[in-house]
Amino acid sequence: MRKAIRVLLILLLCFVAAFMGAAFYMLKKHQNSGVYLANTVYMGQNVEGYRPDDILQAIMSEVDGVNVEITENNKTAIAGKLSEFGFTLDKDAAEKSLTDAMDAQKENLMTIFKCLTGEETKVTAAVVWQFDQDTFDKKVNKEALPEKRVISEDAEFVTDIENRKFYIIPEVVGNDFDEAVFKNWAKEIIENSLADNGTKDISMKFPTEFYILPQVTQNDPDMQAKLQAYSPYAGAQVTYVYGSVKEVLDFETILSWLEVNGNTASVNEEKLNAFVADIKSRYNTRYRKRKFVTHSGKTITIPENLNEYGYRLNEDAEREQLKEDLTCGEPVEREPVYYKTNEWDNPIYYGRDGTDDLAGNYIEVSIEKQHLWFYKDGEVFLDSDVVTGDITKKRGTATGAYPVAYKLTDYTLTGGNGNGAYATKVKYWMPFFEGQGLHDATWRSSFGGSIYKGHGSHGCVNLPKKVAKKIYENISAGIAVIIY
Numbered sequence: 001m002r003k004a005i006r007v008l009l010i011l012l013l014c015f016v017a018a019f020m021g022a023a024f025y026m027l028k029k030h031q032n033s034g035v036y037l038a039n040t041v042y043m044g045q046n047v048e049g050y051r052p053d054d055i056l057q058a059i060m061s062e063v064d065g066v067n068v069e070i071t072e073n074n075k076t077a078i079a080g081k082l083s084e085f086g087f088t089l090d091k092d093a094a095e096k097s098l099t100d101a102m103d104a105q106k107e108n109l110m111t112i113f114k115c116l117t118g119e120e121t122k123v124t125a126a127v128v129w130q131f132d133q134d135t136f137d138k139k140v141n142k143e144a145l146p147e148k149r150v151i152s153e154d155a156e157f158v159t160d161i162e163n164r165k166f167y168i169i170p171e172v173v174g175n176d177f178d179e180a181v182f183k184n185w186a187k188e189i190i191e192n193s194l195a196d197n198g199t200k201d202i203s204m205k206f207p208t209e210f211y212i213l214p215q216v217t218q219n220d221p222d223m224q225a226k227l228q229a230y231s232p233y234a235g236a237q238v239t240y241v242y243g244s245v246k247e248v249l250d251f252e253t254i255l256s257w258l259e260v261n262g263n264t265a266s267v268n269e270e271k272l273n274a275f276v277a278d279i280k281s282r283y284n285t286r287y288r289k290r291k292f293v294t295h296s297g298k299t300i301t302i303p304e305n306l307n308e309y310g311y312r313l314n315e316d317a318e319r320e321q322l323k324e325d326l327t328c329g330e331p332v333e334r335e336p337v338y339y340k341t342n343e344w345d346n347p348i349y350y351g352r353d354g355t356d357d358l359a360g361n362y363i364e365v366s367i368e369k370q371h372l373w374f375y376k377d378g379e380v381f382l383d384s385d386v387v388t389g390d391i392t393k394k395r396g397t398a399t400g401a402y403p404v405a406y407k408l409t410d411y412t413l414t415g416g417n418g419n420g421a422y423a424t425k426v427k428y429w430m431p432f433f434e435g436q437g438l439h440d441a442t443w444r445s446s447f448g449g450s451i452y453k454g455h456g457s458h459g460c461v462n463l464p465k466k467v468a469k470k471i472y473e474n475i476s477a478g479i480a481v482i483i484y
Contacts, residue, residue, distance in 0.1 A: 036102050037112065041122045052098035056091065059127065062199035063089050070140070070186060072206040077145045082202075086136030087190060093128035129194055131187075140186050142179045145206070150174035154216035157223050159230075164237060164251040164331075166230045168223060171214035182210060225263040232327040233258060233265065239333040242283055245354035246333075249275070254326060267323060276318050279336055285310030285357040290401055292482055295364055295373050295380075300484050306400030308433065309348065309480040310357045312339045346405035349478030362480040363404075363438070363471070365461055367397060370448045372461065374471055381474065384467040385448025387441065388483075390456030397459050402432040403478045413439070415458055422458075428468040432481045436460050440468035 036047045047055055066082040082088075101123040106112070142149065152174035158167050186204060193202045216223065238249040257271045286309065290302040318337040325332040341347050351359040360378030365371075365386065373383040389397040411429035416422050424443075431437030441462035444451075461483075463471070 034102075036123070037105055037121065039120050040105065041120050042098075042101075042124075047123075052095055052102055055098055056095050059094065059199065060089055060091070066199050066201060068190060068202045068204075070145075070204045070206060072145055072147055075146075077147070077206065078140060080139060082190075084135070085139050085186075085190060086132040086134070087194065088130045088132075090128040090130045097128065127194070129191075136187065137183070140183055142177070142182070147175060149176045151176045152212055152214040154214045155218040155220060155223060157226055159255065161252050161255075165234045166227055168218045168227055170218045171216065173213060175211050177210040177212055182206075185210070226260060228263040229260045229265040230258070232329075235329045235331065236326045237331040238322065238325050239331065240279070241333060241335050243351070243353035243356070243359055249322075267326065272319060272322065276313070276315055276322070279318070280313045280315060283336065283355060284312055285352075285355065286312040292401070292484070294366065294484065295383075302399075302401050302482075302484070306398075308342065309401040309403045309482075311348075311350070311352065313337070314339050342403060342405075344405065346403065347476075347478040348403045349476050349480065358480055362482055363475075365397070365481065365483045367399070367452070367483065370450075370452060372463070372467075374474070376474065382467065382470055384464060385446075387444060387447050387456055387462040388452045389436070389459040390452060390454065392454045393456075395456065395458050397457070397461060397483060398433045398436055399483045400433070402481050402483070404438070404475060404481060405431045406477045407472055407475070409472075411439075413460070426468075427465060428463075428472040430468075430472060430475070438463060438468065438471065438481070440465040 034051050035049045036042070038048045040047050042055060063082060068078075068080060068082055068085050069076060070078040105121065105123055150172065153172035155171040156169040158169055160167070185207070189204050190202055193200070218224075233254060236254045237251050240247045240249065257268050258265045259268050285307075287304050287307055288310070289304055290307045290310070291299055292302060293299050314337045321337050325334075335350075338350070339348070349361070350357070351361050353359045358375075360375055362375050364373045364375065365388065367388050370386055370388065371383065372386045374381045389395045408429045409427060411426055413424045413426060413429070414422065415435065426439040426441070429437060429439050436459040438461045441447075441457070442465050444462055444464075447462065447464060
């Protein structure tokens, strides 16, 4: 038994000695041979017996055949040899790397052992590439791509002042891109491909995500909300009519009043109120000092408290009407909303030219001259002597500007108390202020002069019957009576 063990040990020692001898022989044989050991694999190829410069030549030959292609939308956009993209092999660095890898192999006993046993040994040697930016830039740039570049544009909310409308211009989806990003992408892919795949052809598809797309589309929630908010006011324009004078509340001004909250717009109350107040301040004519040019050409002033005739804006109704007009979708032309009647529910005759609320249609009475002029369309339609209230009995006719409250025929005038009571029938009755009015006075045989001093009326303006009839037939309730 012991003898058998000795034999085995001797045989094992002989084998080891033989292996070491063979390894030493192999080392000596190849140490200075300048070639790779048996079963050496480099970049997937068996390079046993090859010198580094042999491998370098083979690599260079493959490098010359490397093609690079960039496609866009499945069409070749840029193509050429690797060198045209600025990438060339650093021969000196590559050869040194190959030589260093070979020398390292020969100094490693385990590597030698693998070679003796037939096991493959992979060696790595850096293939160093040189890169020329100028060459690359000439080949890879925006202009080199054949696609026509379209710059993306955001959707745009448009306020068309001239046509009084709102709309959205859709976005433009373009294909422009950042050239620097494109170049960095292409360079990185080439570098990674050379590092991973050696000298295989390189193909790249231009990423559509490089396209710079619009940031705001027509479906943008904020833009759609804005359109929904403003749309009710499209077409808004209000033309105010003051007789022959017109003033336009234009679309641009209306827009400046709007306040948007989400998808709803509303009119700023302060601005609307200020606008209505401005109308009132400029065009109200009642309860204001009234300048009046008499028949003789003299200008008189009627105090505010005696000016019962004229336009008076109904501010609340005007505000509500204006709000309605702004959302009706089309231009509106109208007068402001006036009070149509006075405090006694009597109508007021309207006919104006700007701030002139008489517009040539009124009845003028001069107490001093005891005369009446009826103007129609700016011309004296008729005139007549009259008798006004008896000033000696403190029954003078009220001065000022008043609207005719109404008109009636066959009316009985009553008044006074006790022995002073009276009931007088008249054919044409046209009251204008607190029981005073215009009417026929058939009991009088003369008019004018100084009759009103001692034999005047109870305050009414007495007229000859023919004159009363003609006035009655040619006026409407509400016409102004100017008495001074």
